Amino acid sequence: MSTPLLSARDVSKRFGGRVACRDVSFDLWPGEVLGIVGESGSGKTTLLNCLAGRLLPDGGSVTYETRSAGSVDVHRLSEARRRLLARTEWGFVNQDAREGLRMGVSAGANIGERLMAVGARHYGEIRGQAADWMGRVEIDVERLDDRPTTYSGGMRQRLQIARNLVSNPRLVFMDEPTGGLDVSVQARILDLLRGLVEGLHLSVVLVTHDLGVARLLTHRLMVMQGGTVVEQGLTDQVLDDPQHPYTQMLVASILPV
């Protein structure tokens, strides 16, 4: 456990003349849940995409410690190897479940596809595991053969989570996993994610603008403003004793319930 799972060093990305993120460095340790918070346009999602190999940074590096092949520079891998990594060791939960699911095939196929990508071939076993995961994310197994187009927003999000976790990843990237959902639906997904992350000992990089979500799910926080990390630390430290003017403003802006 003395090696970080993911290391970012001076990661920077611009779009034209605009800086999206600048000189971001951190280490993510096994079992850690790191939250990236900040307002819209602060560069959170760009950073997440750079970390997950979906965007090529202009500068800096992202290193990942693989299960069996030692550490790799995520952006120097061939496209094929990076995809393999994304299928076998990583997950990516999008805010919009439609982007993370195949809407034209059944729920069972959505889950099963991930298993086949890591080598599963036995139909009965794949279906069994898909059904098991439907249960774990609290979707009625009767809906296994229905397409996600017939699902509610909350169910789609839970299906996307199942599709990502069925292949037993070590690192999951999440972009606003509860964004755009009703509060009651949100609570259910947060509770589900909490249990799964803890039970499966997952490492997570989670982007959210919701400090309540960050408080519930994360161990550590990085606060971004205008593309740079202005403050980082333990989640409860950052939220209860914010140091940077921007963090103080964010924390003071939370509506009391």
Place this chain on the structure above:
Amino acid sequence: MTSSQPALRVSGLAKSFTVHAQGGLSLPVLRGVALAVSPGECLALVGPSGAGKSTLLRSLYGNYRADSGSIRVRQDDVWTELVGAEPRTVLDVRHRTMGFVSQFLRVIPRVSAVDVVAEPLRRRGTDPAEARQRAEFLLAMLGIPARLWTLPPATFSGGEQQRVNIARSLIVDYPILLLDEPTASLDAANRDGVVELICQRRDAGAAIVGIFHDTEVRDAVATRVHEVLPPALLAGVSP
């Protein structure tokens, strides 16, 4: 456990708050705080309201970031420094060595009282059924009716939530315990149950630091007091 060695040692601790919305106004709260607590001791923090007792307690837990000084805890027979420590070091100390009872329960939506209480034990790898059993035992001891155990504590009364909070923090036998007004919203009968639990922990060798406004409670649990000076009196204290 070697009882002659302190479990927690603090020296030269300083903490101030800078309020940027007020033009960078700096509010010094703690300066030159020094204390040591050994296993089997319960140190009561005393001082007038606003003196910084809660700030000190939260700084010890790493919830507030100290400006300078040293907070060391004894873990695996070595001293671990918490001031300026990496988040994972602080988390490890919280996980294995230091528990904190805050005044208020931060509820988790949809999670039942018994699971809220059992969670710290489960996270340490205890069998879920055993963790649940221990949680039920503590809830019963603290007078939470069994019909409430399976409900999320969001709708509980203040006193019930506080007892759930205490049970959650005491379910693990932490060598160091920090208590912030553990009996604040409890009636006499429930207060006695909490006092009994704290005394048990103390006598079993826990090193305890707490804030107890109720003098009867303080007299029952504390073995020593530590006076926290209000910020206005700090001028004479060397940093």
